[in-house]
Amino acid sequence: MRIQAGVAGQPITHSLSPLIHGAWIADAGLEAEYRPFGPADAAEFARLVAEGRAGLLRGFNVTAPFKEQALALADEASTTARRCGSANLLLFEGGQVSADSTDGAGLMAALAAQAPGLAVEDRLVVVLGAGGAARAAVAVLLAAGARVGVLNRTTARAEGLVADVGGTVVPPGALGEASLVVNALSVSPDIDLTVLGSETVLMDMTYRPLMTPFLTAGRARGLTVVDGLAMLIGQARPSFRALFGIEPPDVDVRRIALHALEREA
Numbered sequence: 001m002r003i004q005a006g007v008a009g010q011p012i013t014h015s016l017s018p019l020i021h022g023a024w025i026a027d028a029g030l031e032a033e034y035r036p037f038g039p040a041d042a043a044e045f046a047r048l049v050a051e052g053r054a055g056l057l058r059g060f061n062v063t064a065p066f067k068e069q070a071l072a073l074a075d076e077a078s079t080t081a082r083r084c085g086s087a088n089l090l091l092f093e094g095g096q097v098s099a100d101s102t103d104g105a106g107l108m109a110a111l112a113a114q115a116p117g118l119a120v121e122d123r124l125v126v127v128l129g130a131g132g133a134a135r136a137a138v139a140v141l142l143a144a145g146a147r148v149g150v151l152n153r154t155t156a157r158a159e160g161l162v163a164d165v166g167g168t169v170v171p172p173g174a175l176g177e178a179s180l181v182v183n184a185l186s187v188s189p190d191i192d193l194t195v196l197g198s199e200t201v202l203m204d205m206t207y208r209p210l211m212t213p214f215l216t217a218g219r220a221r222g223l224t225v226v227d228g229l230a231m232l233i234g235q236a237r238p239s240f241r242a243l244f245g246i247e248p249p250d251v252d253v254r255r256i257a258l259h260a261l262e263r264e265a
Contacts, residue, residue, distance in 0.1 A: 003032035009063030012038040027249040052092035059091035067132030074099035086132035104140025106235025114226040121145035129184035130157035
């Protein structure tokens with residue numbers, strides 16, 4: 001039987017996940033399909049989950065704006081997903097829904113690949129934003145021993161994240177002490193990069209464009225930058241294992257994804 005999987009979000013046409021998973025599926029010779037799902041709203045997302053419960057889907061990744069709803073609809077959730085308060089992966093078996101979050105694993109994989117000299121333990125890391133992506137970032141960085149500060153335009157949202165996940169709410173002035181600044185917003189953050197130290201690493205969780213204005217400005221100051229494509233691939237690997245039961249093949253999916261981004265440009 002052909003395995004049915006995919007990624008759900010809105011908007012979703014921009015996602016490179018089907019390209020990445022599709023390359024792995026083809027190389028492994030799997031009887032499987034990984035496609036985009038674009039529920040218009042929460043009600044349509046719930047109907048998609050119901051299709052999974054009915055056995056029509058093996059599972060799917062979840063992106064904005066449905067990560068928190070994905071966790072709420074699950075019958076069981078991993079410790080990681082519960083701590084994040086959101087899920088980017090739903091699996092279906094026997095009418096049950098299991099939730100997990102691989103975003104944190106993707107973040108740490110991206111840092112290891114593009115900022116190998118960075119050690120976050122006992123260092124201040126500032127996460128910009130307070131949504132599902134920010135929750136995953138805060139959770140995994142706390143687990144890695146970092147001192148995590150959350151900076152968000154709406155302080156109440158930041159306070160809610162900290163109450164649920166941990167860390168502290170910090171003012172913009174804290175950026176000057178940060179060893180790592182992670183942008184978990186879907187837009188370019190409005191912060192003053194001139195206050196950052198020369199060893200500060202910048203990471204953006206979005207990958208379109210690959211070099212966001214945030215990363216471009218950081219690189220112009222000589223800072224090490226980590227792009228969202230590295231994180232996307234990093235979170236896709238454990239997702240692929242969970243969905244298809246095998247390790248991702250040794251395919252240069254970053255090169256494939258970069259070619260796709262170049263064609264768009």
